[in-house]
Amino acid sequence: MPWGRAGSAALLLLSGRVISRAKARNPSPTEMSVEPWASPQDQAAAEDTHTTHSASSQDQEQHPDKLCLDSFWSEVETIRQGSGYTDLDCTRRDSKQSEEGEQEEQWLADAGLSDLINEDGDDVEKAVLLSTLTRTQAEAVQRRLESYTLSLRKRNKPPPRDVRDVFNSPIAQNLLPDAQQSEDVAQVSMASVNKSPLSAVTPEHQRGAPKEEFFITDVAYCEQAVIFLKQAKLPQNKILRRKEDGTLPRVICPKCRLGVTRIQDLSHTDMKKVRQLALIDMTALCDLLELEVKRHKTGKRKIAESSFFGVPLATLLENDQKIKTNTTTPLFLQGLLSFLEKKGVDSEGILRVPGSQSRIKLLQQNFETNFYSGQVSWDEVSPNDAAALLKKFIRELPAPLLTAEYLNTFSAVRDITDLKQKLHMLNLLILLLPEPNRNTLKALLEFLSKVVSREKRNRMNLWAVATIMAPNLFLHKAVPSRLTEGAEKGHAEKAADVMRLLIRYQDLLWTIPNFLMNQVRKMNENSNRRYQFYDRRIKNLLRKIHTDSREKPDKNTSEPCRTVKIQVGDQVSGTMEFKLNINSRASDLLAQFHRQCLRSPENGKGKMRSRNGSVAYPDCALYEVGGNIGEHCLDPDTHLLDLYNSNHGGEWVIKMKPNASRGL
Helix, strand or coil: CCHHHHHHHHHHHHHHHHCCHHHHHCCCCCEEEECCCCCHHHHHHHHHHHHCCCHHHHHHCCCCCHHHHHHHHHHHHHHHHCCCHHHHHHCCCCEEECCCCHHHHHHHHHCCCHHHHCCCCCHHHHHHHHCCCCHHHHHHHHHHHHHHHHHHHHCCCCCCCCHHHHHHCHHHHHHCHHHHHHHHHHHHHHHHHHHCCCHHHCCCCCCCCCCEEECCCCCCHHHHHHHHHHHHCCHHHHHHCCCCCCCCCEEEEECCCCCCEEHHHECHHHHHHHHHHHHHHHHHHHHHHCCCCCCEEECCCCCCCCCCCCCCHHHHHHHHCCCCCCCCCCHHHHHHHHHHHHHCCCCCCCCCCCCCHHHHHHHHHHHHHHCCCCCCCHHHCCHHHHHHHHHHHHHCCCCCCCCCCCHHHHHHHHHCCCHHHHHHHHHHHHHHCCHHHHHHHHHHHHHHHHHHHCHHHHCCCHHHHHHHHHHHHHCECCECCCCCCCCCHHHHHHHHHHHHHHHHCHHHHCEECHHHHHHHHHHHHHHHCHHHHHCHHHHHHHHHCCCCCCCCCCCCCCCCEEEEEEEECCEEEEEEEEECCCCCEHHHHHHHHHHHHHHCCCCCCCCEECCCCCEECCCEEEEEEECCEEEEECCCCCEHHHHHHHCCCCEEEEEECCCCHHHC
């Protein structure tokens, strides 16, 4: 959604609860309903289970019961005693906290802003990223620069370029009005908020009716936090604001006309920019919420003797990709999860009931010796033993699955009170994970969702699964943790709450918010115009760079026509013409492509063929390539005329989706 519509989006964010529940229960085609279930295969069964829940069943899910809490601390004790974890609370020797100033320097590098502390840094490189930031994001960068400069002075080292010079340079000043524009959008939103207080528009839910929330991604999460925090200070909201209980609502994410972008839809180059911008927005959000989180880095560890356990994910994938080229998660993990999905999800107490330690040890040795040769006899494996081995694999990774850098930030999410802000933070953190960690986490969460969907058979509800798995993800000997400080109920419940959010809202968390997509497009546009920065004769035109100099199609043209390339492998095998109108979607273009294939089966143009040469209609997709994006796999609901106006310089290509393990 263009930034010009962000004001109305923010208003929807703040007053979304007044939208009728009838509409929410039957969302329009431009809305994405986020349900807790991980896979379409289990959707029907999951919905049946969901609709049969009574009010008392919903009450039971508000907080974990005593069995869940006992299981949590039992799992913590198992982790303490197993595999050298007895010194879990004294692990600072394995973890190094960055020296003063080192954190800020590493942060600037990860955010793509290391040139800001480099004397001979390129002003243009700085301006390209800075020009996309909102006011609150820019302030977060400025705070890191000031902190870094202060640390250098304490160590009697010459400071880098003054932070005021960075943000007041001619180039930055000419580009930063775009950041000011986003701040103005937030101010417009604030004005509308003052007219309709949050709590005043919150109707009383009928007994037994599921709660619903609207999740807006068009406005930067840190800017949304500014709005919420200012609104929360109003006296009437302190009195009337609805208290959060333990139940999780159904979240509806309205789609913009450019569709939903999932993590796997972008090229690696654009994903690198997404991660840089996500880090800046997350840091700004932490500053606003007063979350003090310090990053740790894992020290050197001896090489594991095992083939699977204690081996870095990147190493496992590198070895496995020699066997299966496109795999995105370790083959051993895929094997375990596949077995558990077939034989374990219906087993009562799966994940909670411990396996036999002697059998688990033998099973591990069996996998080490026979897994790659395919000689493992799965029929002889107990589901409880396999589940125990799964948890062991996760916690014995040499670095946390959630990474040493961000594990504490994941843990800090439990201290955020507002559900939407928790989801904002988790969404940004998922984007920041390295690809092997993110894909492995998704595979694990999809399995856990399937366990929850079989609650009637296995007696493992969302709280039960979350309390069992939380210690395995949030405790790691490479990073000191406050999770085990005392055995109070609150520690277990808060940690499990973060885990259940990851399980229930995983589909939402694995999407790229619209505001980050807008910022990536602006970064690419600015990079494409770099030559303009060196011509002094047109410097005065830089203020209009985001509006006047953008190539725009002639909107008076009725039903413009686009030429779409059809690609097989690395070669373009043909083209097709497609007329655009205001209702045209990517799915319509793909449907036309398939119809043309059916009408001319003997025609080689515009046809996909399988390896044996027979005509096939594979899982192909429409891609947007070039212009202000690298490569972008389009949502079938993308409105093509809006895309045409948004990225006139991009090409459209139909090609097969890359093979991805477990649907990632």
